[in-house]
Structure formats: C-alpha cells, structure tokens
Amino acid sequence: MTGRREADASLDRATDEALALFADTRAAAAEPDPDPEPQRESRGPGGPLPFDFPFDEDPFEDAPAAPGREEPPLDVPFAGVRYYDATGGTAERTGDGTEPSPGHGTPWQAARRTAALATAPLQPCPRPLGDALGHTLAAPLTALTDLPSFDTSAMDGWAVAGPGPWRLPADGDGILAGHAGTDVLRDGHAVPIATGARVPAGATAVLRSEYGIVRDAGELLHATRHITQGADIRPRGQECRTGDALVPAGTLVGPAVLGLAAATGYDELTVAPRPRVEVLVLGDELLREGLPDEGRIRDALGPMLGPWLRALGAEVTATRFLGDDAAALRAALNASDADLVLTTGGTAAGPVDHVHPTLCELGAEWLVDGVAVRPGHPMLLARYGPGKHVVGLPGNPLAAVAGLLTLAEPLLGTLAGRGARRPRRAVLTEAVAGRPSDTRLVPVADRGEGRARPLRFHGPAMLRGLAAADALAVVPPGGAPRGATVELLGLPWADGASGGAP
Numbered sequence: 001m002t003g004r005r006e007a008d009a010s011l012d013r014a015t016d017e018a019l020a021l022f023a024d025t026r027a028a029a030a031e032p033d034p035d036p037e038p039q040r041e042s043r044g045p046g047g048p049l050p051f052d053f054p055f056d057e058d059p060f061e062d063a064p065a066a067p068g069r070e071e072p073p074l075d076v077p078f079a080g081v082r083y084y085d086a087t088g089g090t091a092e093r094t095g096d097g098t099e100p101s102p103g104h105g106t107p108w109q110a111a112r113r114t115a116a117l118a119t120a121p122l123q124p125c126p127r128p129l130g131d132a133l134g135h136t137l138a139a140p141l142t143a144l145t146d147l148p149s150f151d152t153s154a155m156d157g158w159a160v161a162g163p164g165p166w167r168l169p170a171d172g173d174g175i176l177a178g179h180a181g182t183d184v185l186r187d188g189h190a191v192p193i194a195t196g197a198r199v200p201a202g203a204t205a206v207l208r209s210e211y212g213i214v215r216d217a218g219e220l221l222h223a224t225r226h227i228t229q230g231a232d233i234r235p236r237g238q239e240c241r242t243g244d245a246l247v248p249a250g251t252l253v254g255p256a257v258l259g260l261a262a263a264t265g266y267d268e269l270t271v272a273p274r275p276r277v278e279v280l281v282l283g284d285e286l287l288r289e290g291l292p293d294e295g296r297i298r299d300a301l302g303p304m305l306g307p308w309l310r311a312l313g314a315e316v317t318a319t320r321f322l323g324d325d326a327a328a329l330r331a332a333l334n335a336s337d338a339d340l341v342l343t344t345g346g347t348a349a350g351p352v353d354h355v356h357p358t359l360c361e362l363g364a365e366w367l368v369d370g371v372a373v374r375p376g377h378p379m380l381l382a383r384y385g386p387g388k389h390v391v392g393l394p395g396n397p398l399a400a401v402a403g404l405l406t407l408a409e410p411l412l413g414t415l416a417g418r419g420a421r422r423p424r425r426a427v428l429t430e431a432v433a434g435r436p437s438d439t440r441l442v443p444v445a446d447r448g449e450g451r452a453r454p455l456r457f458h459g460p461a462m463l464r465g466l467a468a469a470d471a472l473a474v475v476p477p478g479g480a481p482r483g484a485t486v487e488l489l490g491l492p493w494a495d496g497a498s499g500g501a502p
C-alpha cells in the first residue's frame with residue numbers, strides 16, 4: 001500500500017530524531033538506582049484492610065535493603081541485548097559488567113515524545129459514515145452545504161408577513177417539515193407552519209402557536225404579544241456556509257462529528273485507519289477464568305487492554321496468550337502484521353523474561369529501553385522491522401497501564417494522525433511523595449473545580465485505585481506538595497463520576 005511506503009519513509013526520519021532524543025535522555029540518566037519492592041506485612045483473611053500504600057508514601061521507597069546486602073541495580077543486563085549508549089551509538093550488552101550503566105531510563109516526557117516520533121500517520125482512506133466512529137479525521141470537515149440549507153421555522157405556529165392581524169388561508173392548509181411551500185406569502189397574510197418547515201418567501205417572522213389567537217371564524221390571526229422581525233426563523237446559513245471549516249483534521253470522530261457530517265451532506269469521511277494492534281499476553285502463571293489458586297493468578301491485562309486500546313482509537317486484531325515461551329513469542333512477533341504489537345510481562349530480568357532477548361534475536365532497534373517512571377520503569381519500545389513496532393508493558397498491572405499511556409498512546413496517536421493530547425491540569429488535594437529521578441503516575445479522582453485527590457491502592461501490582469480513578473496524575477521527580485498543579489492523563493471512560501472513590 002502506498003501509504004505504508006510513505007509511512008516507512010517518514011518513519012526513518014522520525015527514527016533519527018527519536019534516537020537522537022533517546023541518546024540525550026540516556027546521558028541524563030546515568031546514576032544507578034536500587035529498586036526495592038516494598039516489604040510490608042500482609043494480613044490474612046478476616047484481618048484489617050489488605051495492605052496498601054498511603055498516597056503520600058511512595059510504595060517503591062519504603063523497603064530498605066536487607067542489612068549487609070547490596071541492593072540490586074535497577075536494570076540487570078542481558079547477554080547480547082543491544083542498547084543505545086549515551087552518544088547515540090549501539091553496543092552489545094554482554095552481561096559481564098563492562099557495558100556502561102543504563103541508569104534510570106529515559107525521562108518520562110522524553111519517552112512520550114520518542115514514542116510519538118517513532119512512526120508516521122497511516123495513509124488516509126474513505127469510510128462510510130456508519131463505520132467512521134472512533135477514527136481520526138484525516139482532512140478537515142468542511143461544510144458541503146449551508147446549514148440550515150433554507151430559512152427554517154424554529155417553532156410550531158404561523159409564518160406571518162408584515163404587521164398583524166393576518167389573514168389565514170381559507171383551506172386551513174399549512175406547511176409541514178419536509179414540504180416545500182412555493183407560494184409567496186403576501187403582506188398581511190399568515191400560514192400555519194410546523195417546526196423545521198421551510199419558511200415561505202415573503203414571511204417576516206414566525207408566530208408561535210401559544211402567542212397567537214384565531215378569531216373571526218378562523219379567518220384572522222391576532223398576536224397576543226409583540227413579535228420582532230425574523231422571530232423564530234432560523235435563517236439559511238446561520239450555522240455555516242458552504243465551504244466553512246467545521247472540524248479540524250486530527251479530530252477523533254465521535255457521535256457529534258458523525259451527526260454534523262451527516263447534517264451537512266457527507267456519506268463518507270476521509271479518516272486515518274484505526275491502527276491495528278495485537279496483544280501478546282505472556283506468563284505461565286496466568287489463569288483466564290476462576291479463582292487464583294496455587295500460586296497462579298488471574299490475567300488482569302487481557303480483559304483490560306482490549307477495551308482500553310479500542311477507546312484509544314485502535315483496532316485490536318488479536319489477543320494471544322503465549323505463556324513464558326520464547327519460541328512462541330518470536331514466532332508471534334514474526335507473524336504479526338499489526339502496526340503495533342503490545343506484549344505484557346517478561347520485560348524484566350527474570351529467568352523467563354523473554355522480551356529483551358527475543359527482540360535482540362530479531363535484531364530490533366531500541367527506541368526506549370526503560371523509563372524513569374514509577375510504576376512501569378521496565379517498559380520498552382522497539383522497532384523490529386519496517387513499520388513493525390513493539391511496546392513491552394511490564395507485567396504488574398498498574399505498571400502496564402503506565403506503559404500503555406507513556407509509550408503506546410503517543411505512538412497510536414501518531415499512527416492515527418492525531419496530535420498530542422490536550423494537556424489537562426489539576427491541583428492536588430494532598431501531597432504525593434516523590435522519587436529523586438523518577439516521575440510518578442498516581443491514580444486520582446476528580447474532585448471538581450480542577451482539584452484531584454490522590455487515591456490509595458496505587459501499588460504497581462494493584463488496580464483498585466485505578467478502577468476508582470478519573471485520571472493518572474503526573475507527579476514530577478521530587479514529588480508534589482498539596483496544592484501543586486500537576487498534569488493529568490485522563491482515562492478514556494472517566495467523566496469525573498468517581499464520587500465514591502476511596
């Protein structure tokens with residue numbers, strides 16, 4: 001497809017920019033960072049609330065290293081993994097400790113920019129109106145006709161010409177919506193008219209039915225209140241003239257855009273195709289039904305990512321469950337023709353974490369390999385062929401959401417020809433503790449009037465806070481005091497209705 005070829009060409013340009021940015025951000029992130037998981041007392045059934053991290057406490061900070069034991073480095077090297085060094089060059093990770101420290105990863109804002117620059121918009125195509133919902137307008141919506149396209153009665157009543165009283169037609173016939181009255185209304189005359197009907201030439205106003213009274217055996221219409229010239233007539237072109245720009249390119253087609261497009265005469269829209277996304281869920285421990293049991297847990301990401309991706313304007317072509325099988329992962333990546341593959345889990349350094357080694361075997365280019373954000377720091381973005389991108393989401397569910405919003409959303413936005421999200425800000429109702437070098441993404445509830453309340457249960461493996469949230473607050477390195485203004489990443493379905501959030 002020509003579009004794909006064009007996309008690939010500008011993708012190369014985008015890659016250069018992205019890699020330069022990546023190199024810069026790598027240079028900025030050289031200090032080693034221990035990453036202890038919190039060691040908290042767990043409480044059994046019937047005990048108090050399950051353990052939680054208060055929102056002003058960083059769940060990553062409260063686990064001191066065991067006495068006399070050195071904390072592990074943040075990013076454990078893998079044999080043979082290619083990475084971009086601080087100068088933008090590449091090297092092999094040998095795992096023998098001789099490679100430069102990868103540090104904390106790309107700063108969060110830079111990671112989002114890198115993801116947005118990693119690709120180019122897909123080739124626009126026409127779509128019937130009925131199939132255009134959720135796509136992005138690739139061309140501005142311009143009016144194909146005046147709206148209204150004729151002088152229209154805004155009320156049920158009478159079209160009147162000149163000052164009253166007015167003489168009514170002897171046959172009592174009126175003008176209904178959809179019926180074109182052709183006779184010119186002469187001064188001193190009136191004709192019954194329905195809302196939405198075309199106002200006859202010569203009419204100077206519409207008199208609402210509740211403001212008129214018919215006397216003299218139905219012959220004469222009197223107004224019970226003064227009406228002004230043009231009253232209750234919607235003049236042709238009041239909303240737009242033919243050729244007016246109604247909605248800019250890059251707008252997500254929602255129901256209102258569909259309605260407006262139909263009103264002005266469109267049968268199809270030129271839209272960017274929905275980016276096609278394939279989800280690969282990794283992990284032998286995952287169950288797809290029933291209760292967690294014997295060390296096995298329910299897959300929380302399969303059910304969450306599909307709808308979330310669709311809400312971001314993507315088409316989910318498949319969700320595959322691959323277990324911890326490197327060969328299956330490699331085969332699935334090779335076989336995929338999606339614009340973006342999302343993997344979940346397997347991004348870290350465990351014995352069955354196959355994402356890095358597999359991508360290395362496939363000769364992938366690393367665009368982002370770790371981000372200075374909590375949760376979600378092992379997230380990654382790589383390209384393993386022309387137009388073939390993979391975003392690796394960490395397995396911890398809230399960390400996976402952080403990866404989705406940090407890397408997948410900007411990339412999907414670019415593929416779909418949408419600009420960056422409109423920044424939204426709010427004032428924190430409580431302080432949020434920070435980390436020296438990492439951004440934090442914290443679920444918050446909209447408290448109205450631009451205030452956001454940080455929610456509890458925001459640990460990386462938890463979804464309880466997120467389920468009650470309207471947005472994720474972007475808390476900069478160092479944390480944010482109560483009253484600080486922070487950026488919010490809205491959740492696609494949230495409308496500020498989190499009244500009962502904990």
Ligand SMILES: Nc1nc2c(c(=O)[nH]1)N[C@H]1C(S)=C(S)[C@@H](COP(=O)(O)OP(=O)(O)OC[C@H]3O[C@@H](n4cnc5c(N)ncnc54)[C@H](O)[C@@H]3O)O[C@H]1N2
Nearest residue numbers: 035074283298299300301345346347348353394395396399
């Ligand atoms: N030595 C190190 N270990 C870890 C590091 C590190 O820097 N050094 N980072 C930790 C952080 S932070 C995260 S996050 C995780 C990321 O791990 P993976 O992406 O490799 O994910 P897994 O190990 O496969 O799983 C992590 C966790 O999440 C659960 N999980 C996985 N998939 C699902 C799913 N679909 N639904 C629900 N839960 C899922 C899995 O059972 C694990 O509990 O690595 C840390 N380790």
Ligand code: MOO
Nearest residue numbers: 375376377399460
């Ligand atoms: O703690 Mo990990 O940062 O992604 O959840």
